[in-house]
Amino acid sequence: MIDGVGLGGREQTAMSMTEIQRDLTQAQKMELVGLLAGGIAHDFNNVLAIVLGHTGLLLNEPLSARQLKRVEAIHSAGERATALTRRLLLFSRREMRQPRVFDLNALIVELMKMLHRLIREDIEFVTRLSGEPARVMADPGQIEQVIINLTINARDAMPGGGVLTIETAVVDVAGGPGNPDTPGARSVLLTMTDTGPGMTDDVKAHLFEAFFTTKAPGEGTGLGLATAQGIVKQSGGEITCESELGRGTTFTISLPQVVDEVAPMADPWVYSDLPRGTETILLVEDDGDVREIAGEILTQQGYRVLNARDGDTALQLLERHPRPIHLVLTDVVMPGTSGRKLAEQACALRTEMKVLYVSGHPDDVVLHAGVFDGSVPFLRKPFTPLGLARKVRETLDLR
Ligand SMILES: Nc1ncnc2c1ncn2[C@@H]1O[C@H](COP(=O)(O)OP(=O)(O)OP(=O)(O)O)[C@@H](O)[C@H]1O
Ligand SMILES: [Mg+2]
Numbered sequence: 001m002i003d004g005v006g007l008g009g010r011e012q013t014a015m016s017m018t019e020i021q022r023d024l025t026q027a028q029k030m031e032l033v034g035l036l037a038g039g040i041a042h043d044f045n046n047v048l049a050i051v052l053g054h055t056g057l058l059l060n061e062p063l064s065a066r067q068l069k070r071v072e073a074i075h076s077a078g079e080r081a082t083a084l085t086r087r088l089l090l091f092s093r094r095e096m097r098q099p100r101v102f103d104l105n106a107l108i109v110e111l112m113k114m115l116h117r118l119i120r121e122d123i124e125f126v127t128r129l130s131g132e133p134a135r136v137m138a139d140p141g142q143i144e145q146v147i148i149n150l151t152i153n154a155r156d157a158m159p160g161g162g163v164l165t166i167e168t169a170v171v172d173v174a175g176g177p178g179n180p181d182t183p184g185a186r187s188v189l190l191t192m193t194d195t196g197p198g199m200t201d202d203v204k205a206h207l208f209e210a211f212f213t214t215k216a217p218g219e220g221t222g223l224g225l226a227t228a229q230g231i232v233k234q235s236g237g238e239i240t241c242e243s244e245l246g247r248g249t250t251f252t253i254s255l256p257q258v259v260d261e262v263a264p265m266a267d268p269w270v271y272s273d274l275p276r277g278t279e280t281i282l283l284v285e286d287d288g289d290v291r292e293i294a295g296e297i298l299t300q301q302g303y304r305v306l307n308a309r310d311g312d313t314a315l316q317l318l319e320r321h322p323r324p325i326h327l328v329l330t331d332v333v334m335p336g337t338s339g340r341k342l343a344e345q346a347c348a349l350r351t352e353m354k355v356l357y358v359s360g361h362p363d364d365v366v367l368h369a370g371v372f373d374g375s376v377p378f379l380r381k382p383f384t385p386l387g388l389a390r391k392v393r394e395t396l397d398l399r
Contacts, residue, residue: 045360046287048382051078053293056385101258104134115151122161130168134188136255138235146231149224150192150251157196165193186257193250199243275393279326280304284314286334297385311337318349332359356395
């Protein structure tokens with residue numbers, strides 16, 4: 001799919017294409033896919049924000065049954081496109097982390113439908129889920145990615161068929177990962193066991209290294225387990241492997257158990273009770289259509305909205321506006337002053353003001369800027385009316 005991208009595309013002769021293909025290592029291919037995905041994500045997420053915003057609002061207006069059906073169809077197409085973009089970004093590992101509390105058992109039950117399609121019929125799938133809720137704090141999309149890779153690895157290890165067992169358990173730990181000696185701390189364990197040939201000590205020693213693969217070129221990148229380890233560690237957990245030649249393989253992931261309530265899985269269809277407010281919000285967004293729909297949603301919820309198309313305009317407004325501004329809602333990536341720079345200068349001007357960042361841009365530069373370590377209010381694009389209204393209220397209510 002990516003061969004020839006940026007290299008002259010169709011004009012390349014067959015000969016030079018083969019050379020190029022040979023020269024592009026798997027890693028470079030991943031990098032290219034990542035660049036491509038990252039490049040389109042910003043614009044594409046803006047487009048989706050417009051679609052989901054308008055259809056979301058329409059769903060709250062009186063519609064005939066026929067119209068409702070059509071608007072629902074557009075809305076769900078928008079959601080499908082959102083999921084697709086996310087998957088592409090996840091694959092290229094440029095997706096932003098969105099940790100939240102969820103039940104690992106519920107996620108596995110949902111995921112099984114897809115996993116069944118991934119494995120062949122000669123592999124028996126056994127699931128044993130813990131009786132008590134297996135609540136963890138992580139990015140559910142990333143955890144899905146980890147389970148998918150472990151499933152594919154097990155499938156590939158059992159070309160002649162076998163059994164793959166997925167199990168969860170909640171266990172007591174003292175001083176386990178993420179539970180530094182807290183009495184009563186518990187861990188959620190996810191184990192995936194296959195009846196494949198197992199691994200040699202040599203393979204075991206390199207398992208989690210990036211680009212380590214025993215698969216043929218084109219069949220594996222060797223990034224699966226390296227990514228999995230990164231994801232699990234980021235979530236305060238650990239991934240380990242037990243394997244012996246001739247005795248199969250078991251991967252164990254342990255994550256700290258969380259006792260908080262589980263956040264709702266998806267936005268409901270009808271946004272009957274969107275959170276409201278009367279505060280003044282400065283909306284900074286360079287895409288006019290996105291600005292318009294976001295402004296409309298917020299105005300409808302009772303807020304007073306000031307608009308700015310870029311950082312400089314926003315700063316002028318902040319200096320001039322005679323009354324309090326309670327929140328700056330700003331895009332992160334904009335031409336000129338970036339959202340982050342703007343926020344710094346804005347907060348110096350008005351110390352009481354809150355900042356909420358919005359972005360559909362998965363660029364590493366943004367990630368490394370330290371904005372998204374979870375401590376700073378952030379809303380992912382595309383947003384639905386409910387998502388926007390909730391996050392704005394939540395940010396305004398931070399003390
Ligand atoms: N269940 C397993 N049984 C036997 N060997 C395994 C198993 N899981 C992983 N391995 C070994 O570990 C290597 C690395 O796995 P990893 O998932 O990181 O990369 P990959 O599967 O080769 O490629 P990718 O996941 O990027 O497509 C595999 O190539 C394989 O040799
Ligand atoms: Mg793999």
